Amino acid sequence: MLEQSTSEVSDSISKKIGTSLILGVVFSALLLMLGNGGNIPFLPPALIFPLVALTLLGAVVFPLIWHYLEKREKINSEKVYGFLYSGIRYVIAFNIASFGWKKFYGLQFVVPAEIARLPMNQQSGEWLTWFYFGHSHTFGIIIAVIQIAGGYLLLFRRTLLIGSIILFALLSNLTLINIFYQMNAGALMQSVVLTIGVLFLILLDYKKLIVFFLKTKSNLPSLNFNNGFAKNSIRISAIVLSLLYTIYIRSLVK
Template sequence: MRDNTPVGELSGFDLTWNYFGHSYTFAIILGLLQIGGGVMLLFRRTTLLGTCLLLPVMLNIVLINVFYDIATGAFINSIIITTGLLYLLLLRWPDIKPVLFKEVVIPQLRLSFAKPVLKLLVIGLAFYSIYRYVVAVPSSTFTGKWKIKEFKRNGKTVGENDWMNGAQNWCYIYIEDDGRISLCANPYVFEANRAWFGRYNYNANQKTFNVHFDGGTNNDTTKVKISNYNGKQMQWDTKVYDDTLKLKLIKE
């Protein structure tokens, strides 16, 4: 999220800069790799090493520029640099070819039956891991960003500007596929330091959410009764601590 904008609505350019700007350390390392590789190109003995260091980085940048609709100037610049690196690599092709295509003698495994068994085991474990993930994290029909249209606490309506008076006066609820849920008071920007975070599971028979807020115990379960759900809106009736809450939500 950025300024309460869903990630799916960000442009490729905004998405890229939000991603790379998340970690300052990563940006420094990436910059040092490019500077170091560029310095290596200045010396004949380290030209090949510098090319091998820079080429993967530049190929990645070219793909990002293409598929994330980065500015045309940046794309042209990355193509020119990548083409130059490929040219330098081809100049050393006679030295590189033996490394890539030289036949290497690998000692044969005496237990011939073990090789196919190991292959099947690796493939089986890979598919089993995917299956377990899909089963453990099923898609939820409630997933999405929900705006609280009407909020009543102990029978009294919570005003539109009451979110400034307390983090418990939520304006938005974010429900995720992996069982995570977050409730935010600020209607304009998602404030992680004020938001309520937790985990939920849905009981289809009782039509209830069982919510465990972070910082509590497994015994601290908040039961949320769901009614009038039609995919676009729903109503919550619950009790949080000593407060009885009634919320009407609209999906955005």
């Protein structure tokens, strides 16, 4: 009985700390995004960094105070969780939608003329990436629409999960681009934090996802095979034969 009680308390504390830290980290990322470049007069770097430090400190201290008050029945944890979850959703939506609007107003994927004139082998991975994405204005707008619409979907509980999944697919892709194409540290940090944030929102409904993706069978009609080995062999052949085809095509290239 004592072991079960201790486990429940530990889980409760870890959940509080985890939720609070997620809000603290995504809010810190938002502050850094707002203060990037020092373009906003009332949000200079000298103010942004102390605010980030206070936010992260508060994210660590608050759950301890919260848990202390909860044990004394002086706080409504359900309301606190509601506030934290809503805060996470709002901050992520604001942050990622901001990146979307920047694309509409030509504040992203813009390469200076002196950089664009350089040979490709003299440009950094970051400028090559921006030049590539900026080559098609339509493609940039499509990404922007996904970011804005995905952020909007986060703001409603009914569409929270689908919005999180859409944004996770986009953000995980952007994170890999930021890593392997040597984008600046700020862009990488933003993509990593936002990816973790939407993944956190997805995992809140992980039981639904397990049922949907792993326990729900498709209604599509299929071929009936009594021999399981033959059925699995046909499945594997799609991958193996495509590999053999590629090897054959490669052998024709001299």
